[in-house]
Amino acid sequence: MQLKLEIKGALPDEKQRGIEAAQGNREGGQEGVQLLNDLTPDGALYASGWIIADLIVSLMPNEEEAKELSRIGQGQIEREFKAAYANMARGPVN
Secondary structure (H helix, E strand, C coil): CCCCCCCCCCCHHHHHHHHHHHHHHHCCCHHHHHHHHHCCHHHHHHHHHHHHHHHHHHHCCCHHHHHHHHHHHHHHHHHHHHHHHHHHHHCCCC
């Protein structure tokens, strides 16, 4: 089973780098970790979505449940990233 992830705002090259990072990270290679560190926020979001989707698919026997859980997880990750970047843009709070 393979899930299709769609992240709004990620450029095509960032999507490809995100896929490569997710695959490298899953295989335990340092190259995957380095790619994740070098990605833009959109690319990191895309890569994390692939990693989570891959994990969900490997654990869930039911394809429809896996797709729904992946969709929910992707939405939550997207919201958390957006909140974190908004907080970073505002700067430190005294």
